[in-house]
Amino acid sequence: MTEQAAAGGAVSAAGTTGARHRVVVIGGGFGGLNAVRALAAADADVTVVDRTNHHLFQPLLYQVAAGILPPGLIAPALRSIIKNQANAHAVLAEVTKIDLANREISTEAPDGRTIALGYDTLVVAGGATHSYFGRDEFAEFAPGMKTIEDARYLRDRILSAFELAEISTDPVERAELLTFVVIGAGPTGVEMVGQIAELAHTVLPRDYRSIDTRQARIILLEGAPSVLPPFDKKLQVYTKRVLEKMGVEIHLNSLAVGMDDDSVTVKGPDGVQTIRCRTRIWAAGVAASPLAKMLAEQSDVETDRAGRIPVNPDCTVPGHPEVFAIGDMISLNKLPGVAQPALQEGKYVGRVIKARLAGLPAPPPFKYFDKGSMATIGYRAAVADAFKVKVTGVLAYLMWAFIHVAYLVGWGNRLGTMYTWARALVFTKNRGHRIITFEQAHTQVEHHPQPPKDTPVIEQSVPPATGTVESGPLPPGDRPAEQVPAAGRETG
Numbered sequence: 001m002t003e004q005a006a007a008g009g010a011v012s013a014a015g016t017t018g019a020r021h022r023v024v025v026i027g028g029g030f031g032g033l034n035a036v037r038a039l040a041a042a043d044a045d046v047t048v049v050d051r052t053n054h055h056l057f058q059p060l061l062y063q064v065a066a067g068i069l070p071p072g073l074i075a076p077a078l079r080s081i082i083k084n085q086a087n088a089h090a091v092l093a094e095v096t097k098i099d100l101a102n103r104e105i106s107t108e109a110p111d112g113r114t115i116a117l118g119y120d121t122l123v124v125a126g127g128a129t130h131s132y133f134g135r136d137e138f139a140e141f142a143p144g145m146k147t148i149e150d151a152r153y154l155r156d157r158i159l160s161a162f163e164l165a166e167i168s169t170d171p172v173e174r175a176e177l178l179t180f181v182v183i184g185a186g187p188t189g190v191e192m193v194g195q196i197a198e199l200a201h202t203v204l205p206r207d208y209r210s211i212d213t214r215q216a217r218i219i220l221l222e223g224a225p226s227v228l229p230p231f232d233k234k235l236q237v238y239t240k241r242v243l244e245k246m247g248v249e250i251h252l253n254s255l256a257v258g259m260d261d262d263s264v265t266v267k268g269p270d271g272v273q274t275i276r277c278r279t280r281i282w283a284a285g286v287a288a289s290p291l292a293k294m295l296a297e298q299s300d301v302e303t304d305r306a307g308r309i310p311v312n313p314d315c316t317v318p319g320h321p322e323v324f325a326i327g328d329m330i331s332l333n334k335l336p337g338v339a340q341p342a343l344q345e346g347k348y349v350g351r352v353i354k355a356r357l358a359g360l361p362a363p364p365p366f367k368y369f370d371k372g373s374m375a376t377i378g379y380r381a382a383v384a385d386a387f388k389v390k391v392t393g394v395l396a397y398l399m400w401a402f403i404h405v406a407y408l409v410g411w412g413n414r415l416g417t418m419y420t421w422a423r424a425l426v427f428t429k430n431r432g433h434r435i436i437t438f439e440q441a442h443t444q445v446e447h448h449p450q451p452p453k454d455t456p457v458i459e460q461s462v463p464p465a466t467g468t469v470e471s472g473p474l475p476p477g478d479r480p481a482e483q484v485p486a487a488g489r490e491t492g
Helices: 003-014 030-038 058-065 136-140 148-167 171-177 187-203 233-245 290-299 339-358 393-407 411-427 438-444
Strands: 021-026 044-050 088-092 094-099 104-108 114-118 121-124 128-130 179-183 217-221 248-251 255-260 263-268 271-276 279-282 286-288 320-325 373-378 381-386 389-392 482-484
Touching (some): 030 044, 030 121, 058 148, 058 187, 136 255, 171 179, 179 271, 187 373, 233 373, 233 381, 233 389, 373 393, 389 393
Parallel strands (some): 179 279, 217 248
Antiparallel strands (some): 104 114, 255 263, 263 271, 373 381
């Protein structure tokens, strides 16, 4: 018996092959998990395949990076979530091939073995990855935040910068360490830069003796003419005003055109300049999972600029009614790549499959119910655009908190999150989950060709792997970069 056959036999023993209808769901995010849950009462065997063992609540990922929440509260184990669903089970593996003609997917387990999964219905919810707009070399210097590993890495990077600044005796090096650049002023960028500002100005000042963390320079770069580009103008103005009050430097109409270990080069209204900094965070864009391209090639359709595959009104892949694609990896009715469309599409696809199995008429085409958009800026400051009402300040913050807690999986996680928020943001004004070790700080130190004489040479930090899907070129700088000291304010 071949390895693949043996793997297939193991899967069959787990209950995914046999006489019953086989549904394979790729991805345990909002779309995939809700599709699995919607099939709880269906006469089918459901297998969810994911390269992690948890369901990640991405909207709160930045709070892991800021040390507010522990990862477990926003990333419950998939097996725990579906343990009471008798017809479902999970497989920890990475999808390497989708064979639409033979209705089979090939996956690779953590130990390298190949597992082949046959299906009668396939649901692909691969999500999205980082997009560097054709400049994938930026990934080495400006990691994004899509996974728990990304958030942990950024947390270590931010905290290590303060630790290294504390022991530095070189004013230039210290200024570089205390300069933080967030690229992209969408909701993720705004939330992340707000948390760095709160760390520097509220949480950390009394923790350090040799540095004043309130002198940290926090910069937000955005290529559009406003922060939070998809939001209402009123909310954009409020957000910009609050961020500037928090000490954040905002540079609009500014594009990152170059990076290295020590700097980011920016092309803005006043030309090209270089900002000296050690910490850069990418929040500028996303691209569809490579699975979208894999599906598109086999179904003879073209992906869009962001790598998304077009689907029919019922979320099926053109020419393959047995294959559904949902979430951030699809193009349907110009829906945004956020959690709510994926969540609703997952539930809808579950209803479609159940109707087919029961021999009932198919539900009407998918229709998205827009529940609005929200983003936090800092403690007690947020913006919300929900049900045609624009809200700012404390009320928006409470709305944001209620909605996000409601969509967490499990009452234990909801109660734990509320308790942690109260402790971290209200009572102690502290961040209880900012533990790092010497080894973690060591890996964050970036190699410099000529380090200070009293500083040992430490090997270069390597960020987590990020996506490599290109979604369009970024214009290069048109003249040599002007060197701008990290402690001073640049002109563009």
